[in-house]
Amino acid sequence: MTFNFSVSPSFPNERISDWYIFNTWLQRALSLPIHLELYDSFGTQRAAIAEGKVDIIYANPFDASLLVREKGFRAIARPEGQPDEMVVITAAESPFKEIPDLKPGARVACSDDPSVNTVGRILLEPADLNAANTVEHRRETYIQVAREILRGEADVGFLPVEAFEALSSIVRRDLRVLVTSQVHVIHHVFLIGPALSPHAEQITQLLLSMHDTDKGRGILEALGARSWQAVQHEDVEFMIDIISTLTQ
Amino acid sequence: MKDMDRAQVPGEAVEHTLTFADGTCRRVFVTSVETPYPHGKLIVSRTDTSGVITQCNKSFVDMSGYTEAELIGQPHCILRHPDMPAAAFADLWKTVQAGRQWHGYVKNLRKDGGHYWVYATVVPNVRNGEIVGFTSVRREASQEKILAAEAQYRSMN
Structure with a gap:
């Protein structure tokens, strides 16, 4: 067998x-x-x-x-x-400096990773954002999530820390981490x-x-x-x- | 549970006497200082079936102001703030003892008399069909939700 x-x-x-x-x-x-x-x-x-x-x-x-x-x-x-940790990213030049700056209607790019998405959603709660008042852009890969942010098609994105760190330094230069989970x-x-x-x-x-x-x-x-x-x-x-x- | 030590509470503080569900009392000293919730973190603890803390993570320790040794073995109500209505905790216990999950906004009391707000979820630990304890996970709440909870609890007290 x-x-x-x-x-x-x-x-x-x-x-x-x-x-x-x-x-x-x-x-x-x-x-x-x-x-x-x-x-x-x-x-x-x-x-x-x-x-x-x-x-x-x-x-x-x-x-x-x-x-x-x-x-x-x-x-x-x-x-x-x-431990599995994740980051909420935005564009380096975006006006959002911290999570509470985000408003209803925010566009969220994410993969279909259940761990990352669940923790990411929790990290948006301080802005009172949830699935009902945000627009989710579901993408197949983490690279595509980063690309959504770089193109200005999403306001924030969810990535595992490991995937964020695996991005090239050129890509990371144009992104900014709003918050990193410390779930442990x-x-x-x-x-x-x-x-x-x-x-x-x-x-x-x-x-x-x-x-x-x-x-x-x-x-x-x-x-x-x-x-x-x-x-x-x-x-x-x-x-x-x-x-x-x-x-x- | 021991009364709070006034010497550990800096500045002006108001004295309260809390009476818990089991009839025991605790003298606490409360200031108006709020400690902001640390972004990205989860505060995690476990208790036995009678609410005695058996395990807690570093965020729990850091936010409470106590050492881990001071927390383990203490009833979870060591964090009870006098602004929290007793009815909220009665509902919590009734819910989790029935095997269901409870969640709500909680104002916790620190060792230094200050406080911090959390959105708490408590689940029963069910092993082989029996409740053997409870796990509590707290996360950051929005300011809007905190203000609403504050107003609600004020009307209940």
Whole structure:
């Protein structure tokens, strides 16, 4: 039986090959056939999850909630010291100096990343802005979100910090961060589904010791991580409780 | 819970005696100084089923003015401000003990007698079908919402 591995589409495009390299390493180390399927949108990935086409996943915190509470997945590891944070950006020359300067009717550029959009919406609340009194410009990629701002087609945009920092210095020069989230408590996690449960201990140990070898460290570095750290089930339950307060 | 220490409250302060739902009282000293909510942050804490703080994040500690050691093991009402109507907290407890989520605007009291406003959401922590505690997450509220809450609470007190 071949197991299916997927990664939340919240990583920069240049890391696609690095996730294939990770998958090759994982298959060899486990001596298990694992197929990596990357989806180009959160929607298509969620549909694959609903159809039971995912056995192991590096999930964003919002999908992790669904997978743990409704699909019987179990969290086994998370990146060390890497909470998911995001930025609300505007054009460098825009008149908005802080969030309360924004007014109803503001144009908001965003991707379909559920974590980034939920936190981004919360960061607009001090201006009393919500989905009903703003105009959302949904774009497929983070680059397109930045482009909307640069072209003056949106007033603010939501990006993960990592995606913002991956923009070229020329692009970033023409953008300005209005606010950076400091949520600290939500992060991506590795989850395994019921089909891989018999291998849970083996996979967990493999991930937790990945940084002990040069090869493992190299792959981790390429993925922007230092190491994977253990996750207790209660830590994930706590994270899910927090997320539930953000999605009301 | 211990009374507030007047020496920890700088400047002019008004003394109040709070009476909590369990009948206990606390003497507090209140100033008019508001600490602005730190942009982008979430204040997170957990309590056991009786409302005793078991865990809190750095933003919670920073905004409260207490140290983490002073907070852990204390009832959550250590942050109760006399301007908050008792009915708001009665509604909170009734809601979360019934297994539902509560949210509302809350004026919290700091150790130095000042205050800060939050938009708070409290959820029950349900494990194996049982409520084992509560998680509270606060975020920044708009000035307009704070003014409306202030007026509403004044009319309730």
